[in-house]
Amino acid sequence: MERLLQAMRAVAEPTRLRILNLVAHSELTVSDLVGLLGQSQPRLSRHLKLLVEGGVLARYQEGTWARYRLAGSAADEAGPAAFAGAVLDLLPLDDAVLSRDLERLDRLRRKRDAEAAAYFKRNAEQWDRIRALHVDESALTECLNQVTAGWPLGRLLDIGTGTGKLLEFFGPRATSAVGIDLSADMLRVARAAIERDGLDHCQVRQADMYQIPCGDGDFDTAVLHMVLHYSDDPLQALTEAARALSDDGRIVIVDFARHNLAELRAEHAHRWPGFKDEQIWEWLAGAGFVDTNVTRLEGGALTVCVWTARKAQAEKEAVA
Ligand SMILES: C[S@@+](CC[C@H](N)C(=O)[O-])C[C@H]1O[C@@H](n2cnc3c(N)ncnc32)[C@H](O)[C@@H]1O
Incomplete structure (x- = not known):
């Protein structure tokens, strides 16, 4: 019961619900979230820590960046991850704040796609030479x-x-x-x-x-x-x-x-x-x-x- 209560406490706050909504759509770093939510890094780091401790998000280190994604998998039927899934299903899709967050996320993704495409283009010629x-x-x-x-x-x-x-x-x-x-x-x-x-x-x-x-x-x-x-x-x-x-x-x-x-x-x-x-x-x-x-x-x-x-x-x- 304590695990479930901790997960419930973790999501029971407006910024943390917004984070959950965003991370459900894309893996994000703290600095991504700073740009998306317009809040300070220390503040968001604290929210993220609570979401990770609540078993709702998972944190991965990638070089100097920490990345966050939803914890668990579809196989995890009873844990905090499943609880987070249920909460996500209940989020009001027409909520203005949540919709604006997702619009900003969409812009971030388009920027990332453009960066990835630029890298790909720079190297494609070399890869094509080997493929040929x-x-x-x-x-x-x-x-x-x-x-x-x-x-x-x-x-x-x-x-x-x-x-x-x-x-x-x-x-x-x-x-x-x-x-x-x-x-x-x-x-x-x-x-x-x-x-x-x-x-x-x-x-x-x-x-x-x-x-x-x-x-x-x-x-x-x-x-x-x-x-x-x-x-x-x-x-x-x-x-x-x-x-x-x-x-x-x-x-x-x-x-x-x-x-x-x-x-x-x-x-x-x-x-x-x-x-x-x-x-x-x-x-x-x-x-x-x-x-x-x-x-x-x-x-x-x-x-x-x-x-x-x-x-x-x-x-x-x-x-x-
Ligand atoms: C020629 S690419 C092949 C990529 C992919 N498997 C494919 O066929 O499209 C080789 C990949 O191996 C990765 N690589 C090389 N050494 C590695 C290592 N020690 N650990 C993980 N990845 C490595 C490189 O970064 C590179 O992306």
Whole structure:
């Protein structure tokens, strides 16, 4: 009962209700809220602290910024998050203050979208140059659909999500999805894309693939799409992915087969000139994966490989 009372006290104040309404529509930082609500940072920080302590909002650190989003998930049926959901359903949509807040939020989102688009434009040329070296996107997405056809994706983890392309592609089939990436610029593009597509069950976080901010077994499917060739330590990256996966969880690695294009290393900072299957099998086995498979997509200077595997069940298969 105390948890519920704390959640009720947390939202029972006009500014905090306005914050709840805004954060329900978009992840926000304190400085976003300062602009949206026209109140001082210390004041808003105090309100946010109460909402987090009440279990209504969750706080994530991203570089020097703290981001806020609704706590919990659809699966949380009885907690403060569910209470917050009920409160949101009761908010009067025609309330002038709440409507003005949402109008201001809309302007903020358009500004963010423009910033993300500008970053994307600055880098698109470079990405297009690499894409032109291998099979087109539709062949790859078709292959990904085929390879994962029989799997429920469940809770999806997109490691090195970049602009969130895979979240957009797989998100609709996943029960929930988290994309992690080191680059705040990439995440800005990804965040704009998942908001634009209304993928409320998807989120992105700034994080390192060697230290994924999650508990053991929190995910059912992990994807690394064009990420492993940047890794200093693929075995460690795959071991961390295995930790994040539940037993029987699946991993999909999309990357280049071994190639001779030295410019990818020199101009695009690739650490690895693609991979041989044997190398991937060795790392996957070392990280605790079994049932490995590969599909090749040829048709360009670069062959793209889709490697898949399943996480072995802790005691039974690891020893076998
Ligand atoms: C070529 S992009 C691929 C992005 C996305 N998976 C896609 O295919 O569109 C590689 C991404 O890996 C990210 N990355 C590189 N090292 C990382 C690390 N240690 N942890 C998390 N992300 C990393 C980069 O920031 C970049 O966004």
